[in-house]
Amino acid sequence: MHAPFAPFALVAATYFAPSALAVPPTEHGSGVAPKPPAPIAVDAGCKIKPVDGLEKSTVAAYPLIDDPVAFCIDEQGVFYFAESDRQERGIEDNRSSAFWLLDDIASESVEDRLKMYEKWASKREGGMAYYSKYDDRIARLADKDGDGNPESRTLYAGPFNEPLDGSGAGILALDGEIFYTNIPNLWRLHDKDGDGIAEFKMKDSTGYGVRVALRGHDMHGLVVGYDGKIYWSIGDRGYHVTTSDGALLHDPRSGAVFRMNPDGSELELFYTGLRNPQELAFDNYGNLFTGDNNSDGGDKARFVYCMEGGETGWSMDYQTLEGANQRGPWNQEGIWHLRPDLAPHKATEFSPLQPAWTLPPLDHVASGPSGLVFYPGLGLPDRYKDHFFLCDFLGGDSYSRVLALGLEPVGAGFKVVDEHPFVDNVLPTDVDFGYDGKMYISDWGGGWESGMKGELYAVWDAARIKDPRIGEVTRLFKEGFAQRDSDELAALLSHADRRVRMRAQFALAARGSATTELLGDIAQSATERTARIHAIWALGQQASAKLRDSNPSDRQRIEGDFDPAWFALPILDDRDDEMRAQAARMLGEARCGLAAEKLGELCADESARVRAFAALALGKLGAREQQPSIISMLAVNADSDPFLRHAGVQALAWIGDRAKIGELGGEPVASLRMAAVLTMRKLRDPRIATFLNDPERKIRLEAARAINDIPMNALRPQLAASLARFVSSGETVVAPDAAPLGHKFTREVWNLGRTGTLADFNDAAIMAKPPSETFELTIGEGKRNIGNSYISRMRGVVEAPETGDYLFSIGSDDDSVLSVGTSEDPATLIEVAKVEGYSEPGIFDSQPGQTSKPIHLEKGQKYAILALHAEGGGGDHLGIAWKLPSGVSEQPIGMKPVDRSEFPHMRRAIEACLAEGNTATATLLCDFTLSPANPTPMRLEALDALAAWTKPTVRNRVNGAYRVIDVSTRDADSFKSVLSRKLAPLAESADPVVRNAVSEAAAKIGISLDPAASLRAVNDAKLPAAERVSSLRALASDKGDRIEQALRAALESNSPELRAEARTMLVRRNDARALPSLADASMHGDIFERQRAVHDLATMGDEAEAALALLAAELERGTLDPALSLDVFDAGKDRRAGSVRTSIDNWRAPLASDALARYDALAVAGGDPTRGRDIVLYHQSAVCVKCHAVTGTGGNAAPALDGVATRGDTRYLLHSLINPNEKIAVGFANAGTSAMPSMQTILTDAEIRDVVAYLSTLK
Incomplete structure (x- = not known):
C-alpha cells in the first residue's frame, strides 16, 4: 500500500x-x-x-x-x-x-x-x-x-x-x-x-x-x-x-x-x-x-x-x-x-x-x-x-x-x-x-x-453511499481522465472527492502550456479554495517539468523564459494565508528566483505556516541575499516553534553560506547560535566544536550530540577535553537543603531475625511490638545499610511548595510500596508506587512501577505519606522522591535536586575519552570521578569506561552504534599507573555505590587501589554484600598475603554471596580447598549457595564427578530440592559418559515427549525474581511489555501482569509461558487462540525459571 x-x-x-x-x-x-x-x-x-x-x-x-x-x-x-x-x-x-x-x-x-x-x-x-x-x-x-x-x-x-x-x-x-x-x-x-x-x-x-x-x-x-x-x-x-x-x-x-x-x-x-x-x-x-x-x-x-x-x-x-x-x-x-x-x-x-x-x-x-x-x-x-x-x-x-x-x-x-x-x-x-x-x-x-x-x-x-457523486466517482475512474476536455477537468478541481481533484490536476498539468493560463486563472481567482490549491499544484508540476527539460543540471530558473510558476507570484499577497503558504512552497520547488524578495518579506508573515514555507522556499532558491530575513524569523521565533526553527535551519543549510553561518555562531542571541550549531550539524561543519564551550548548556549539548552521534571523529579530542568543564578540585558534597517546615518523616525498624516481607505489615503480632529502632528524619531517606532481616516504615507528612501535578517515586533494597494521601489524614492514603526486588541507591526510575501517575497537590497544603519496606540480606536502603510541577526533582524529598541536564554531555564526553584512549583522557576520567559534586550515575559511568579501557565494547556507549575502538597501541602499564595513583581515594569514598564501583573497576583492570582498605571491607560485616564481594575481587591481583586473608575471612563470613564468590575464586586459583568446599556447599548451603556451587563444580571437570553424582542421583530419585533441579540438569546433561550423565539421561527420558512435564520438573522453583523482572521488562526477543503492562508501563494487547500471581500457582504461571493457549484471560479471547508465542523457543530454561519467580511476586 x-x-x-x-x-x-x-x-x-x-x-x-x-x-x-x-x-x-x-x-x-x-x-x-x-x-x-x-x-x-x-x-x-x-x-x-x-x-x-x-x-x-x-x-x-x-x-x-x-x-x-x-x-x-x-x-x-x-x-x-x-x-x-x-x-x-x-x-x-x-x-x-x-x-x-x-x-x-x-x-x-x-x-x-x-x-x-x-x-x-x-x-x-x-x-x-x-x-x-x-x-x-x-x-x-x-x-x-x-x-x-x-x-x-x-x-x-x-x-x-x-x-x-x-x-x-x-x-x-x-x-x-x-x-x-x-x-x-x-x-x-x-x-x-x-x-x-x-x-x-x-x-x-x-x-x-x-x-x-x-x-x-x-x-x-x-x-x-x-x-x-x-x-x-x-x-x-x-x-x-x-x-x-x-x-x-x-x-x-x-x-x-x-x-x-x-x-x-x-x-x-x-x-x-x-x-x-x-x-x-x-x-x-x-x-x-x-x-x-x-x-x-x-x-x-x-x-x-x-x-x-x-x-x-x-x-x-x-x-x-x-x-x-x-x-x-x-x-x-x-x-x-x-x-x-x-x-x-x-x-x-x-x-x-x-x-x-x-x-x-x-x-x-x-x-x-x-x-x-x-x-x-x-x-x-x-x-x-x-x-x-x-x-x-x-x-x-x-x-x-x-x-x-x-x-x-x-x-x-x-x-x-x-x-x-x-x-x-x-x-x-x-x-x-x-x-x-x-x-x-x-x-x-x-x-x-x-x-x-x-x-x-x-x-x-x-x-x-447513495450520494450520486459517489456513482460519479466510480464512473470517472473507470472511464479515465486523459480524454476529458480541459474545461471539464477544471470543473473537477472543485469535486468533493480529493482523488478526483488530483486526477484532474494531473491531467491538466500533463497538457503543458495548453492549460497554463487556465490553471493560472483558477489559482488566482477561483472562488473554491480547493480548486485554487490544486491549480497551484498543477502549475508547480508544469514548472518543475519545464525546469527539468530546459536545464536539468541547473536547479535555478532561467528568468528570461516563460515560467508557469509566475502565475503564483501575485498569490503571495493573497488574503488567505493558506494560499500564501501554497504559493510560497510551489515557487521554491519550481526554483522561481523572481519570488525571492517577496518570500523574504513573508518570513515575517503573521502566519507561522507561511513563514515556514517561505523560509524553505528561499533555501531551495539558494537566496543568499535573503538570509537576513530567515535569520530575523529565527530570532523572533526564539526556539519556541520547533517546526519554524527547522524551516529556518534547513533553509540556511540548503543555501550553504558557510561564512554567514559562522557569523551566526557569534551572535549574542542564544536562539541564533542554536540555529548556527544545528545548521553546522546538517553540513558536518567542523566549526561546531567551538560550541562545546558555549555559555548556553543546550547549545553545548547540541555540539556534543553532533560530534558523537553522527559521528564527527576528527572532533573527538575536543569532545573528550570538554569533560574538564565538570572537573572540580577540593569541593565537598553539597549538603542537603533544610526541609520545608511542613515536611516531617519518622522511620521505624522492626528486626525480625529472618527475611522481611511486605506481608509482615499485616501481621498483628509483629506490629503490636514497639519498633527496634526509630529515626526522626529531615529528608525522605533513611540511613543506608543498617542491617539485614527487618521491615521498616517511613511515615509522615509533606508540604507542597507549588500547586500542580507531582510525580512521587520510591527507591529501596529490597521490596517497598509507597502511599500518598489526599490530605494530612492517614486514612486517605492510596498506594501509588512500588519497588519489586531492589533498586540501586539514589535511582528512582529503573523500574516501571517506581513512579506514580501525576498527583495534584495544592501549595501550602500538607499530605500524608507512607513507605513500607522489607529487607532480607545484603545492601539495604529506603528513599522517597518527587518531581515538582516546575520540573524540579528532589531525590529524596527535601534534598537539593540532582541536575541531570548535563548528563547527555557528560555521557558523550566520557565515551570520547574512552575512544581517544591516552593517559591524558584516562587522567581526565579519573579527575571527573574524583569530583564529588558530579552526580553519582555519571561518576559510575566514568568508572565503567575506565574498567573497559583495554577491552572496550564494539558499541558506542551512548547510542549503541557499531564503532570498533583500536586498542592495539594503548599503553596498559601507563594506564594502570594512572589509575592506581588517581583512584585510590575512592576506595574509601563516603558513597557506598562509588566504593563498590571503583572496587569492581579495579578488579577488571587488574590493579589494587588500596589493598588494606579492600581487606577491611571484606571483613566488615556491616557493609552490603555487593561491596564486600567487589572488594574481594579487587584483591585478586594482590601479590601479598592479603588475598589469602581475604579468602579465609570470606569463607567464614555470614554472607552467602561473599562465601560463594570466595569459592569461585578458589576454583580460578586451582586451590585444593575448592572441591571440598564446593561439595559441602552444594549439599548444605542455602539455595543461592547451592546453585552457585553446582555451577562451579560443573566447570571443574572429572574431579567433580563424585560430588555431582550425588546430586544427579537425587534428581533421578526425585528427592532433590526442586530449586536445584535445573542447575544439576544443566551441570550434567553434556558431560561425558559416567554416573552423572547416566542419572541425567535416566531422569529426562520419560519427559522427552512432554514439554510441560519437563518444565514442571525444572522451572517451578529456584528462579531469581530480580533477573526475571529484567527479562520481562527488557528482553529483546521476549518483548513481554510490548503487549503486557506492569504497574502501568507496557502495552494493552494482553492482560496486565499486576496481580498475575493471584490467578494461579507457579505451575499456572509456568504453563502460561510454555503454552499460552492453555488458558486465555477473560476479555482477551481471540477465536480461541492467543497471539503470544511460546516462550520455550525464545527464552532459555533458566530465563523461564527466573520469569516464573518474578511473576510469582506480582500479587
Missing part, C-alpha cells in the same frame, strides 16, 4: 524514461493461485465492529486472500494484495536471531547483510535454501460477476523469495502499472496483455534494507503526493541506494521517507530518523503524515508530521540498549516525548533534554500503527471531514482496531484532535477507500507470523 487516491494519470510522458535498473520481462507462473478460492458468505458472521450507524460486510477471506500485508485498488475496482508467507520463515528478526546482532548493526549495505546470512547459514534448516522456501507475492482479486465482491484470484507477480527479499509491504496502482516495495527493491510491474499477470518487471531502485532489525520494519507506504511524485517509506532497516544520477543515499540505521518522479527519476530523501513508518498519507493541503511504532521500552507510538528535511531522531542501534541507558538518547533525552503546545491534553511540561535537531511527534497515537489513509471526502458522516484513519495492529482482533483522528494547526505544526476508535475487533494491516464509497480493511487473521489466513472487510454508511 498505499494508494489513497490511486490510480492517477501520468503527469507527462517524459516521466517514463527507461530505468537503468530494468530487467528483462518476466512471466510468473500460470497466473492461478495455488489455493483455489472457496465461496464467501459475504455478510455471515462479520466480526468487525464499526462505530454506530455504519454497515459492514466480509468481502473476501482465506484462501481468496492469504497473509495480506497491504493492498491497493485500481481505477477499475480491482484489488491488488501484497502477501507474505515468509514471516519468521525467511524474513527474520533480531529478537529471534540474537546470535547475529553485532553483525547486523555492523552492516552498511545489503551485500553485508547477505554475507551475514551466509556466515550464519548453519543456524537455518537447509542452510541458505531456508530463505527461499516460502514466498512473497502480489495477488490480484477481481469482481467478474458484478456482485460488488471479488471472487477471481490470479497471481499477478511472484514469487519474491531471494534471500535478501522481503517483506513485500507496499503496493500502489497507478494508471495501469503496479509499484511494489519489497526489500531490497522498488519494483515497477505491468500487465501488458490484460490476463491479470504482470509480464513486465523492472527495478526502479535497489539497496534498501541494509539490516534485519525487527520484522515488519520494511519498505512500504507507497502514495502519490500533491506534486505528482511517488512517496514511500522504509523502517529502520536502513538504506544504501545509488540514484540514477550517481548520488548515494546512505543511512543503515534509520527509517525514512523518499520520493521520486513516476518514471523513477529525481529520487531523493525527504524525511528521516523514523523507526517504522508503515504508511504515509497526505491531507488536503499537501502535508505528509505517518504513524510510527514504539520500541517496547516504555516509549509510545507517535503520529508524525513529516516536514521536508526533518528528522525524528530514532536509530535502530537504540533498540537493544537496556539498563541505565535504556534505548539511549531516545529515552534518556526524551526524543519521543510530547510538547504541551502540541498535545496539551497529554503533556504538562516541555522535555528539558529533547534535542533541538529533532522534530517532535504531534501526539502519542495507537500502539501498533500500520495502514493509514486520509478520508477522500465522500461516503462517511460529516464528522470525518479532514480525518485520517490509522490501523492499530496488536496481534489479535479483540484489542486491535482502526482509529480515526483529525488535526488542527498549531503554529507551523499541528495537534491531533477527535481521536477515537472507528472500527473495533479487527486485526488490520491496511485500510483504503474504494471508488464505490466504501472503506476497505485488510485483516492479518491473527498472531504475528504467516499462517494461511486473512480477510478483507468493508464499512460504509448506508444512506450516504
